[in-house]
Amino acid sequence: MAKVPLEPVSGEKLLVLVPAYNEEGAIARVVKAVGESMPGVPVLVLDDCSADTTAATASLAGAHVVSFPHHLGLGGCVQTGYRLAFELGYEYVIRVDGDGQHDTRDIPRIFQALKESGCEMVIGSRFVEDNGQSTGPVRSLGIHFFRAVLRPILGKTVHDPTSGFVGVNRRALAVFGKSFPLEYPEIEALVVLQRRRFRFLEIPCKMLPRTTGRSSITAIKSIYYIVHVLLGVLVNVLKYERGRKIVEDK
Amino acid sequence: MERLLHCTTALSIILIVMVLTSVRRAHIRVEYSVSWLLASIALLGVSLNPSILAMVSNLFGIDYSPIVLLLIAGAVFLLVFFRLSVIISKLKDDNIALAQRLAIVEFYLRHDREQA
Numbered sequence: 295m296a297k298v299p300l301e302p303v304s305g306e307k308l309l310v311l312v313p314a315y316n317e318e319g320a321i322a323r324v325v326k327a328v329g330e331s332m333p334g335v336p337v338l339v340l341d342d343c344s345a346d347t348t349a350a351t352a353s354l355a356g357a358h359v360v361s362f363p364h365h366l367g368l369g370g371c372v373q374t375g376y377r378l379a380f381e382l383g384y385e386y387v388i389r390v391d392g393d394g395q396h397d398t399r400d401i402p403r404i405f406q407a408l409k410e411s412g413c414e415m416v417i418g419s420r421f422v423e424d425n426g427q428s429t430g431p432v433r434s435l436g437i438h439f440f441r442a443v444l445r446p447i448l449g450k451t452v453h454d455p456t457s458g459f460v461g462v463n464r465r466a467l468a469v470f471g472k473s474f475p476l477e478y479p480e481i482e483a484l485v486v487l488q489r490r491r492f493r494f495l496e497i498p499c500k501m502l503p504r505t506t507g508r509s510s511i512t513a514i515k516s517i518y519y520i521v522h523v524l525l526g527v528l529v530n531v532l533k534y535e536r537g538r539k540i541v542e543d544k
Numbered sequence: 545m546e547r548l549l550h551c552t553t554a555l556s557i558i559l560i561v562m563v564l565t566s567v568r569r570a571h572i573r574v575e576y577s578v579s580w581l582l583a584s585i586a587l588l589g590v591s592l593n594p595s596i597l598a599m600v601s602n603l604f605g606i607d608y609s610p611i612v613l614l615l616i617a618g619a620v621f622l623l624v625f626f627r628l629s630v631i632i633s634k635l636k637d638d639n640i641a642l643a644q645r646l647a648i649v650e651f652y653l654r655h656d657r658e659q660a
Contacts (some may be wrong), residue, residue: 300655358651358655359651360647360648360650360651361647361650362643362644362647363643363646363647364643366640366643366644370640370643370644373644374644374647374648377644377648378648378651381648476640
């Protein structure tokens, strides 16, 4: 499949990022689905040193591919995509997971919300409206816990703080290119934005069931996740003075 | 007590010799050997001067001096381990930044080759 050119651009241009690790079973479908939902929009797959054919499969499906020399983790991958998008002059970037769980038909609405709201970040949320979306009990407990933690920090409720279906504009790209959590980035990224007095918006989106591969989250990893993210949130909150300086410099 | 001091003296001398040998063979960089050298010299100093132990014991109201020796050794090595964690964290950050840059540069090269 022919690739959409990825030339340095100016003006209102969108790039779709797809971080992927061992997703050869789903990646082609994701790339094609993005192409159907957003014709003419380039897709950049960030292959986190997969052991399978993710990179080649994505390239054949029509995506541009960035391959890493070793496994960086989700945050490291996504930050690379943000840096590259910023260097190439993109105005908007929407991130879609490579496992096919995000419904790419929601991308146009996220893009529209990014352009019209002026918010630095738009989150595709499963829970902002009761759209019949549910998740496992442990994950649900974690989401409620982090909602409660983030409420006083962000000054408003974020219904789906762990969502990876996220769009950002160029102002956020400039910040995330320099400072982005390297592991479990979603929740910490919200705090990073808040420290710069940036705004976010949630719009309802659907999550599809995983059809290939399996989730890497185990019970022990969940506990590690909670401790890690809590510490990350705390560290970012303590960067208050630095954050204020950045706002003043804008 | 005396036997314990002999043991820690021997241990610190072995550590000093190991560090110096490793530096000479370039198995450890000079800047990272300093922490270990200082730690082992401190342990040697305390082991050869029981009066230091007695003084610290009195200061903290500890009756049993060997505990002080273990506390000092533990504290010194904790500091060394902490310094190593800081160094490893910085190395990891540098490594990630390099991997990201390499991936981007490779991407540009491949992209240019495809365009040519």
